[in-house]
Amino acid sequence: GDSVTQMEGPVTLSEEAFLTINCTYTATGYPSLFWYVQYPGEGLQLLLKATKADDKGSNKGFEATYRKETTSFHLEKGSVQVSDSAVYFCALTGLTGGGNKLTFGTGTQLKVEL
Amino acid sequence: NAGVTQTPKFQVLKTGQSMTLQCAQDMNHNSMYWYRQDPGMGLRLIYYSASEGTTDKGEVPNGYNVSRLNKREFSLRLESAAPSQTSVYFCASTKDRDKGLAFFGQGTRLTVV
Numbered sequence: 381g382d383s384v385t386q387m388e389g390p391v392t393l394s395e396e397a398f399l400t401i402n403c404t405y406t407a408t409g410y411p412s413l414f415w416y417v418q419y420p421g422e423g424l425q426l427l428l429k430a431t432k433a434d435d436k437g438s439n440k441g442f443e444a445t446y447r448k449e450t451t452s453f454h455l456e457k458g459s460v461q462v463s464d465s466a467v468y469f470c471a472l473t474g475l476t477g478g479g480n481k482l483t484f485g486t487g488t489q490l491k492v493e494l
Numbered sequence: 495n496a497g498v499t500q501t502p503k504f505q506v507l508k509t510g511q512s513m514t515l516q517c518a519q520d521m522n523h524n525s526m527y528w529y530r531q532d533p534g535m536g537l538r539l540i541y542y543s544a545s546e547g548t549t550d551k552g553e554v555p556n557g558y559n560v561s562r563l564n565k566r567e568f569s570l571r572l573e574s575a576a577p578s579q580t581s582v583y584f585c586a587s588t589k590d591r592d593k594g595l596a597f598f599g600q601g602t603r604l605t606v607v
Contacts (some may be wrong), residue, residue: 412594423598471592486536
């Protein structure tokens with residue numbers, strides 16, 4: 381079935397550092413790929429998405445490129461801020477189970493310090 | 495602009511007690527979902543409902559029941575709570591045409607002692 385693997389956290393960075401959170405996936409067909417963010421005490425919210433190979437999703441300075449050849453969708457940001465501290469989830473929608481439902485990775489906690 | 499509303503936000507149960515988690519959305523979405531979030535496990539789907547009157551099992555349905563009361567509301571019931579059900583529970587809804595764009599509630603933190 382479909383699955384998403386992302387790097388374990390926590391990831392601790394200084395403010396203005398470069399961020400990469402790795403995500404790889406396994407799916408049949410051509411899934412859509414997503415990054416969701418969960419701020420402390422809140423539910424998840426969509427950060428960005430890409431629906432086909434070589435698409436780049438971007439939002440709030442974050443970017444991720446859909447790489448079909450490496451089945452990856454790594455999240456990057458050039459200069460993180462303390463306010464980016466959160467848990468980040470990579471996810472996909474595939475056809476497994478017939479419902480085109482979201483499958484999530486385990487999440488990566490990011491801590492940004494001054 | 496309420497989106498997805500869950501109640502309660504926090505709950506402590508004794509083993510064997512029952513309770514119902516409530517969820518309502520005001521976005522006219524057909525599809526609704528219940529997830530649980532556990533450390534190191536990410537979000538796992540418990541049950542989902544593709545439309546009013548239909549429900550289907552997800553990845554971890556054992557010990558839970560659901561009711562899709564109407565288009566707006568989707569409740570999750572624990573008939574006999576167990577410590578293994580200690581978790582954070584999230585309700586979500588999606589549009590039919592974009593199942594990847596999910597709107598989440600703020601979560602219910604449940605502790606079973």
